[in-house]
Amino acid sequence: MNALCRRLLLRGLFAAALAVLGCGAVNPPADMPAGNPKVEKVMLSGCHREVDTTEADDKTYPYCGDESLELSVEAGKLHVLHRNAAYNCCIDNVTLSAVLDGDTLILTERESTSMPCRCMCCYDVEATITDLAPGKYTVEFCRKNTDGDGPTCETQTVVIP
Numbered sequence: 668m669n670a671l672c673r674r675l676l677l678r679g680l681f682a683a684a685l686a687v688l689g690c691g692a693v694n695p696p697a698d699m700p701a702g703n704p705k706v707e708k709v710m711l712s713g714c715h716r717e718v719d720t721t722e723a724d725d726k727t728y729p730y731c732g733d734e735s736l737e738l739s740v741e742a743g744k745l746h747v748l749h750r751n752a753a754y755n756c757c758i759d760n761v762t763l764s765a766v767l768d769g770d771t772l773i774l775t776e777r778e779s780t781s782m783p784c785r786c787m788c789c790y791d792v793e794a795t796i797t798d799l800a801p802g803k804y805t806v807e808f809c810r811k812n813t814d815g816d817g818p819t820c821e822t823q824t825v826v827i828p
Contacts, residue, residue, distance in 0.1 A: 704745075704765045704772065708795045711761050714788035715751075731789035736808050740827050745796040745806070749776060752792050752810065757784035763794045770803065772796070775818075776810040799827045 715731070731751040739746045747763070754761065760779040765772060776792060804827065809820040 703767050704796045704798045706763050706765050706794055707797055709763050710793045712791040714756055738806060738823055738825050740825050742828055743799050745799060747794045749792040752790045753787050754778045754790055755780045755783045756786040756788040757782055761792050765796050771805045771807055774808045778811050801827050
């Protein structure tokens with residue numbers, strides 16, 4: 668079980684224990700929005716480049732060039748740009764979830780493909796995360812690894828003004 672799964676499981680168990688024990692709700696600070704941040708405006712670019720996976724070899728993989736994560740901030744918002752994401756070319760959708768765990772913002776990007784094709788495309792995924800209180804956050808961004816090795820995560824630090 669990876670660290671993200673353990674953290675989410677422990678958080679769920681803690682919340683269940685509080686509900687069973689009948690503990691009262693704790694009010695967040697006045698400048699802290701209640702609940703998890705909201706994910707708004709998830710946008711998937713068109714396919715930048717398509718590669719037939721039956722013809723791929725080690726010289727052409729990962730097809731898209733280097734992936735990058737670009738984060739920018741403004742009052743209460745975090746803008747996320749995931750460049751060169753390699754996903755199936757018959758993709759239905761990409762979703763992004765946001766969970767706040769203390770000062771760690773866990774972002775999870777998932778590909779949804781109901782009828783996969785034998786090709787990969789290079790996409791840019793953009794989203795805006797809202798309802799963030801001012802402060803310093805560690806952003807843990809995880810996405811599905813296209814080579815089947817499971818999720819790949821990276822962290823960056825941001826300050827929300």
